[in-house]
Amino acid sequence: MILVEADISEDWDSRTNWPALIEGAAGAAISHSRHAALAEVDAEISVKLTDDAEVHVLNRDWRGKDKPTNVLSFPMIDPAFLAAPAQAGEPELLLGDIVLAHGICVREAEERGIAVESHATHLIVHGTLHLLGYDHETGEADAEEMEAVERRALASLSIADPYSLPHDQD
Numbered sequence: 001m002i003l004v005e006a007d008i009s010e011d012w013d014s015r016t017n018w019p020a021l022i023e024g025a026a027g028a029a030i031s032h033s034r035h036a037a038l039a040e041v042d043a044e045i046s047v048k049l050t051d052d053a054e055v056h057v058l059n060r061d062w063r064g065k066d067k068p069t070n071v072l073s074f075p076m077i078d079p080a081f082l083a084a085p086a087q088a089g090e091p092e093l094l095l096g097d098i099v100l101a102h103g104i105c106v107r108e109a110e111e112r113g114i115a116v117e118s119h120a121t122h123l124i125v126h127g128t129l130h131l132l133g134y135d136h137e138t139g140e141a142d143a144e145e146m147e148a149v150e151r152r153a154l155a156s157l158s159i160a161d162p163y164s165l166p167h168d169q170d
Contacts, residue, residue, distance in 0.1 A: 002023065002027050002030060002038075002039065003042060005044065005045070006022050006049070007047070008048075009049060011049075011051050011103075012049045018049060021124075025121045025122075025124035028156050029132070029149070029150075031156070032149050033129060033132050043093040044092050044094050045095050045097075045098065047124065048100070049102065056101075059072060062074070068104055070108060071098065071099065071100050071123040072099045073097070073128075076096040076131075077095055077096065079133025082133065095131045098124060098130075100123050100124070105123060118159050118160075119162075121159055125150050134146040151163070
C-alpha cells in the first residue's frame with residue numbers, strides 16, 4: 001500500500017482534495033512502472049505542495065540550478081533495492097520526497113489549456129517515477145521509457161497525454 005504524507009501550503013486551492021489526488025497519482029505511477037510490485041507492500045512518499053520561492057531555494061541548494069522548477073524529487077532508496085520489494089512484516093520503504101511549485105504549476109497548466117489538478121497529477125506521476133529510478137536526462141531511450149509509463153499512468157486516471165499538449169520553451 002502506498003502511504004502518502006502531504007504538506008500543502010495555503011497557495012494551493014483548498015477546494016481540491018490534494019491528498020487524494022497525490023495518492024492516486026503516486027499509486028498510478030507505481031502500478032504502471034517496472035516496480036508495480038511495490039503497490040503490494042508498505043511504501044511511503046512525502047509530497048510538499050509549496051510556492052515557487054521555496055522550490056527555487058531547494059533547486060539552488062540541491063541541484064545547483066538558481067531558478068525555480070515545477071517539480072523536484074529526492075529519492076531515499078537505491079533503485080536496485082526496488083527490484084525485490086519488502087516482504088510482509090518488514091518496515092515500510094521510504095521512497096522519498098516530491099516538491100511542487102504552485103506558481104509554475106498554475107502557469108504551465110494555463111499555457112497548456114488544462115486544469116491545474118491535471119497538471120499537478122502529471123508532475124506527481126513524473127516525480128514518483130524519479131523516486132523509482134526513472135531518469136529522462138540519461139538518454140533518449142530512458143526519456144521515452146519514462147514518458148511511456150507517464151502516459152499509461154495518466155490514461156488510467158483519465159488524463160490526456162501531456163506530451164501531445166503545447167509546452168513552453170524554457
